[in-house]
Amino acid sequence: MAETEQPQLYLVTPDRFELSTFKTQLEAVLAAHDVACVRLALASTDAAEIGRAADGLRDMCHARDVxxxxxxxxxxxxxxxxxxxxxxxxxxxxxxxxxxxxxxxxVGCYCENSRHAGMNAGEAGADYVAFGPMTPDPLLGKGEVADAELFQWWSQMIEVPVVAEGGLTRETIVSLRDHTDFWAVGREIWASDDPATALADLIA
Structure with a gap:
């Protein structure tokens, strides 16, 4: 049997940041790790502010084929x-x-911990579905986590790629590494003084 392919990294930005500082942090992480995708996740509803951030990160990401x-x-x-x-x-x-x-x-879709929502998203044309949170987080769900059984079932039954996100820990990464396609990592690393090293520690 072929060796199981390891999940890819999918970075989620903080919901607010100072652009020049964050660009330096992101550049260090991209230089140190093989990242498939970055998600600009600003909480702002100011189109100009979001646009400046998008323009500031776009060329850096595309230069690394991210x-x-x-x-x-x-x-x-x-x-x-x-x-x-x-x-x-x-x-x-x-x-x-x-x-x-x-x-x-x-076009990806966050589906909390719902199989039904995930299947609906896949049928509607989503390129991936994301389930979470992996640990209790009032910002990412209603207090209920997306457990390992959900990912195991999805990986066996559904072909649409799946993302695990929200409060990832070393324990959840070990338990899900054969059942998810992407780790969505964000707040787990950005509070660190050295996000690149924090990411290395998380996925070691």
């Missing part, structure tokens, strides 16, 4: 040369986003 997607604001994808969108409203805007962005764009 996809850059944005949380929810799919109408900004084309204007800022991004690779796609990560939707947090289930499938409510998925079809509109896909119709606008076309088949080449990445």
């Amino acid at each position: 996809a850059l997607v944005i949380t929810d604001h799919w109408r900004l994808v084309r204007h800022h040369g991004l690779d796609g969108v990560h939707l947090t409203d289930g499938t409510r805007s998925l079809r509109d986003a896909r119709a606008d962005l076309g088949s080449d764009a990445i």
